[in-house]
Structures are given as C-alpha cells and as structure tokens.
Amino acid sequence: MRVIRSASVLLVILLAGCADEAPKPRAPIPSAPPAVFSGSTARVAVAPVTLALEPRRSIGTIYRNVDCWVRVRSILPEDLPDAVTIKNEIGQALKQANLTVSGADSDDLARAGAVDYLLVPSIPSAHVDFCVNSFFNDGPADIDAQVAISWQLWSVKDRRLAYETTSTGTARVSDPQQRIAAGFLASVDDGTRQLLETTAAQQYLTFGHVLAPPSAGAGPVPTGGSAPIPQPVSGAPMQRVELPPILVPVKAAYPAGTPIDRAASRTATLSLGSGAGLILGNGYALTASVLAETGAALTVTLPDGRAVGAHAVRSDATVGVSLLQLDSPLTAVLPLQPRRNAVGDKIYGVSDGKLIAGRFTSVRGAGGHDVVTLDGALVGGPVLDPTGTVIGILLPNGGFASVGTIFRALSLGAELGDE
Numbered sequence: 001m002r003v004i005r006s007a008s009v010l011l012v013i014l015l016a017g018c019a020d021e022a023p024k025p026r027a028p029i030p031s032a033p034p035a036v037f038s039g040s041t042a043r044v045a046v047a048p049v050t051l052a053l054e055p056r057r058s059i060g061t062i063y064r065n066v067d068c069w070v071r072v073r074s075i076l077p078e079d080l081p082d083a084v085t086i087k088n089e090i091g092q093a094l095k096q097a098n099l100t101v102s103g104a105d106s107d108d109l110a111r112a113g114a115v116d117y118l119l120v121p122s123i124p125s126a127h128v129d130f131c132v133n134s135f136f137n138d139g140p141a142d143i144d145a146q147v148a149i150s151w152q153l154w155s156v157k158d159r160r161l162a163y164e165t166t167s168t169g170t171a172r173v174s175d176p177q178q179r180i181a182a183g184f185l186a187s188v189d190d191g192t193r194q195l196l197e198t199t200a201a202q203q204y205l206t207f208g209h210v211l212a213p214p215s216a217g218a219g220p221v222p223t224g225g226s227a228p229i230p231q232p233v234s235g236a237p238m239q240r241v242e243l244p245p246i247l248v249p250v251k252a253a254y255p256a257g258t259p260i261d262r263a264a265s266r267t268a269t270l271s272l273g274s275g276a277g278l279i280l281g282n283g284y285a286l287t288a289s290v291l292a293e294t295g296a297a298l299t300v301t302l303p304d305g306r307a308v309g310a311h312a313v314r315s316d317a318t319v320g321v322s323l324l325q326l327d328s329p330l331t332a333v334l335p336l337q338p339r340r341n342a343v344g345d346k347i348y349g350v351s352d353g354k355l356i357a358g359r360f361t362s363v364r365g366a367g368g369h370d371v372v373t374l375d376g377a378l379v380g381g382p383v384l385d386p387t388g389t390v391i392g393i394l395l396p397n398g399g400f401a402s403v404g405t406i407f408r409a410l411s412l413g414a415e416l417g418d419e
Contacts, residue, residue: 281332349377
C-alpha cells in the first residue's frame with residue numbers, strides 16, 4: 001500500500017509539473033472560404049434546426065491536462081447550444097454571404113408563399129474534443145469541433161425537394177469559460193459556408209432550378225424528391241408547377257473590371273422580326289414573348305446571316321419572356337449572371353451589331369418590371385453589365401426581365417460548362 005500511495009503522490013507531482021508546459025502543437029483545421037453572392041438570389045427562409053443526435057450517446061469527450069491525458073466525462077447533447085441559437089448562426093452566415101434570407105417565422109413564410117425556398121437543416125452527428133491545458137483545471141479550454149449538417153432545400157412554388165446535400169464544418173477555438181458552445185457554433189458556421197461554396201447550391205439559390213454537371217462525377221447532383229411542403233393552414237393551396245426543367249448551358253460571370261467583348265455580344269444575339277433574341281446554346285434562345293407565342297413557328301436570323309427555323313416551346317406572359325428551340329445546335333457565347341441592380345447602373349443592349357449604352361431607370365416600375373433606358377436597343381435582346389455578362393432580357397417600353405426571374409418563370413435549369 002505504501003508503494004501504491006507513494007506512486008500516486010509521485011504521479012500527481014509529475015502531472016502538476018506539466019501544468020506550465022506548452023501543449024503539443026496541433027495541425028490547423030482549415031475553414032471553408034467565405035461565399036459571397038454578387039447578384040440577386042432567390043428568397044430563402046431557414047427552418048428550425050433539428051438536432052438528430054442519437055440519445056444517450058456522447059458526441060465527444062472532454063479531456064484535461066497539458067496533453068489531454070485525463071478523461072473527465074463525455075459530452076452530452078445537453079452541453080450543446082440550443083436549436084434557436086444554432087439556427088441564428090446559420091442565418092447569420094447566409095446573410096453575410098449576401099443571400100436573401102427572409103424572416104424568423106420560416107414555416108409561416110413558406111406556407112404563405114412569401115419565399116422561394118425553405119432551407120431545412122439538421123445535425124445528425126457531431127464530435128467535440130475539450131482540453132484544459134492545466135492540471136488544476138484553470139485557464140481557457142481548447143475546443144476542437146466537427147459538426148455534420150444535412151441540408152434540404154424545398155421549392156415552395158413546386159412543393160418538392162429541390163436539393164439535398166451534407167456539409168461538414170470544423171473549428172478550433174479557445175474559450176475562457178470552458179464551454180463547448182463557441183466551438184460548436186463556429187463549426188456550424190463553417191459547415192454553412194461549405195454549403196454555399198458548392199456550385200450546385202449557388203445555382204439553386206440564384207437561378208432557382210435544377211443544375212446538372214457537365215459529366216458524371218464532375219460535381220454534386222441534385223437528388224430530387226416528391227414529398228410535399230406542408231399545406232397552408234388556411235386559404236387556397238399553392239398551385240403546383242408541372243413543367244419539367246429544361247437544362248441550358250451557363251458560363252461563369254466575367255470578373256469585375258473585365259472589358260466588354262463587343263464581338264461576343266453580337267455573336268450571342270439573333271434577329272427575330274423587328275426584335276432580337278439571346279442564344280443560350282444547346283439549340284435554345286430567349287426572347288420577349290411579344291415576339292414569340294408558345295407553339296408559334298418562326299424564322300430567325302443567326303449572327304452569321306443564316307436563316308433557321310425555330311418555335312417557341314415556353315412562354316410566360318407575366319414576366320414577358322419566351323424560350324425558343326432552334327433548328328441549329330448553337331453553343332453558348334456569353335455568361336449569365338443574376339444580380340441586384342440599382343438606379344443609375346450602367347448597362348448595354350444590342351442593335352444591328354452595335355452596343356447601345358444605357359442605365360437602369362427604376363426598380364419595380366410599370367407592371368412590376370424593372371425599367372431601363374436603352375434607346376435603340378432591340379426588344380428581346382440581351383441586357384449586359386459593364387463586363388459583358390448577360391443580366392437579363394430587354395422587354396417593350398424599357399422593361400427588363402432578370403436572368404434569375406426568367407429561369408424561375410420558364411423552369412430552366414443551369415448546366416455548367418467547363419469554363
């Protein structure tokens with residue numbers, strides 16, 4: 001017994017002597033780069049977070065002492081931040097990315113149709129290591145957190161699951177209060193940013209519809225689904241949109257400061273009667289619906305002077321745009337970019353092979369359309385920003401239909417190119 005007692009005393013002395021030593025260096029945990037949406041996005045509400053952690057099982061381990069040798073107890077779900085705090089952290093990360101996040105009462109907003117999407121997060125697994133670098137349990141705690149977040153993006157308009165994925169956030173923080181909440185929330189923030197960094201998520205939240213990668217394995221593929229969003233508590237149910245998505249090529253927007261490519265803007269524009277249209281690629285083009293009603297047989301003139309047949313496959317009278325299918329498999333020329341526009345922003349239209357300079361005149365003018373001044377530009381043709389990226393289509397009387405609005409109205413999907 002004396003030997004055991006002496007050994008115990010010696011162990012305590014040795015461990016106490018380690019209290020002032022520096023902890024062993026650990027490799028840094030990389031964070032996802034910040035995601036920033038430069039253009040307008042769909043309206044998204046964030047649903048309450050579901051903590052789907054298995055009951056009666058630890059999600060990590062609290063360790064203490066310089067090298068975290070001494071196990072104290074497991075971390076339990078009650079050690080975590082509450083679901084409201086986690087939801088607020090997710091909402092803050094989304095807003096910092098300039099995403100259009102609407103209100104706190106997400107279920108009511110979705111039922112009322114006041115948003116385009118309902119983002120439903122849940123946390124199925126988490127692991128947190130907790131280490132106090134002192135044998136006497138004083139000083140700040142080092143917290144290593146890893147949290148998986150499962151995401152479901154529900155289309156309120158279509159009442160179906162539009163996108164589903166999982167991201168994993170990691171974080172390392174030092175907390176003077178020796179609590180794991182800070183590390184857990186930091187990893188949730190990181191996992192949210194990882195979601196926004198995926199091309200698929202960005203395309204869904206900007207264009208509002210299906211994205212398909214150019215080839216298998218080239219990116220995340222939406223799974224789709226058919227489970228309904230809860231019916232409204234009162235009032236008429238939302239109408240379901242039956243149109244299947246049509247995929248069209250989408251190139252990444254030109255970086256800010258890129259000089260406008262006048263030749264490319266002409267190559268992307270076709271002639272249609274007294275107006276014009278924007279060549280999307282894959283044999284599709286966009287134009288104003290006053291020039292092409294659904295089902296109408298048309299003849300369009302391509303930039304190289306060839307006349308080819310076309311017919312309008314979809315139209316939306318409210319937005320004022322139509323989708324044409326051409327008898328020629330043309331390729332996409334210009335990138336597309338949904339974006340917010342302000343009064344006075346400089347823009348360009350196309351007419352007879354020339355660029356017409358103009359500006360935004362008003363936002364949400366007559367008929368609910370944004371209004372632009374592009375004197376001489378052809379109706380149905382592209383509206384471009386100063387880099388030459390297409391931001392919309394010119395409508396009669398100076399109306400403007402943005403890319404994001406067009407994609408949602410015509411149920412178009414983004415098919416990413418290699419550029």
